[in-house]
Amino acid sequence: MKKTDEEAGxxxxxxxGKDLAELVSxxxxxxxxxxxxxxxFSMSPFIRDGDILTISPPxxxxxxxxxxxxxxxxLNAGLVVHRMIxxxxxxxxxxxxxxxxxxxxxxxxxxxxxxxxxxxxxxxxSLGLGxxxxxxxFLSRLDFLGLLSLARVVKHLWSKKSEVRDAGNR
Amino acid sequence: xxQAVSIHKIYEVSEDVVAREIQGELIIIPITSGxxxxxxxxxxxxxxxxxxxxxxxxxxxLGGIVEELENEFDGSQNEIQKDVLGxxxxxxxxxxxxxxxx
Numbered sequence: 001m002k003k004t005d006e007e008a009g010x011x012x013x014x015x016x017g018k019d020l021a022e023l024v025s026x027x028x029x030x031x032x033x034x035x036x037x038x039x040x041f042s043m044s045p046f047i048r049d050g051d052i053l054t055i056s057p058p059x060x061x062x063x064x065x066x067x068x069x070x071x072x073x074x075l076n077a078g079l080v081v082h083r084m085i086x087x088x089x090x091x092x093x094x095x096x097x098x099x100x101x102x103x104x105x106x107x108x109x110x111x112x113x114x115x116x117x118x119x120x121x122x123x124x125x126s127l128g129l130g131x132x133x134x135x136x137x138f139l140s141r142l143d144f145l146g147l148l149s150l151a152r153v154v155k156h157l158w159s160k161k162s163e164v165r166d167a168g169n170r
Numbered sequence: 171x172x173q174a175v176s177i178h179k180i181y182e183v184s185e186d187v188v189a190r191e192i193q194g195e196l197i198i199i200p201i202t203s204g205x206x207x208x209x210x211x212x213x214x215x216x217x218x219x220x221x222x223x224x225x226x227x228x229x230x231x232l233g234g235i236v237e238e239l240e241n242e243f244d245g246s247q248n249e250i251q252k253d254v255l256g257x258x259x260x261x262x263x264x265x266x267x268x269x270x271x272x
Contacts, residue, residue: 019192022190023192023197023206026190027188027201030188030201031204032186032204033204033206034206034207034208035205035206035208035209035210037209054205
């Protein structure tokens with residue numbers, strides 16, 4: 001038997017989204033939470049690549065506006081962890097905070113859990129999970145968060161340009 | 171319940187464990203304090219371990235498992251028994267396996 005966090009961690013095994021959805025599902029079905037590393041930038045800045053998420057089994061009242069939900073994608077059965085920004089006919093609309101388009105609507109039975117904890121560099125991060133989540137969901141629907149990301153990129157490029165110009169003037 | 175692992179006892183996978191075969195690897199995630207931790211507490215088994223694991227069905231004693239493995243692997247009965255006991259002891263200590271009450 002080998003311990004895998006050094007020899008063959010989740011990253012090295014290259015779990016697919018479908019594999020992760022299966023592991024999350026099997027764990028929450030036992031009434032337990034599931035802890036895993038977030039991959040990607042779709043929920044930036046509230047969830048960053050490499051953050052550790054704890055996904056808890058969903059109670060009916062937990063699936064509320066603005067909550068970050070883990071679900072099985074209705075088309076490819078992969079794990080998706082995005083924010084719930086609306087409900088229609090009992091189906092939940094999910095969207096990444098850093099993505100322009102919503103994922104679409106997922107049925108209740110596809111919901112695997114709710115993100116209750118985010119850890120970054122060994123510390124617990126709460127921004128994006130508290131009462132502000134409702135405002136974030138509202139702004140996400142307007143794609144305002146996407147505009148903020150664009151503004152940050154423009155600001156970064158502008159500062160780089162200034163550095164190059166200043167270096168050339170010396 | 172006796173804590174000593176015995177060749178005459180039956181063991182099975184604890185209910186507080188998630189085990190799935192993924193990409194040819196058997197992934198074992200113990201649930202500790204209500205959390206299954208993929209980042210810090212995941213195990214995989216090598217081929218030998220997978221063979222032993224597959225026979226832990228809660229019906230056979232470890233002695234019965236040793237007899238089956240004698241037909242599948244080279245090695246004396248003593249060697250195989252030692253491997254099985256060592257494997258089960260480690261998983262029993264980590265509460266991944268539990269003794270089945272008859």
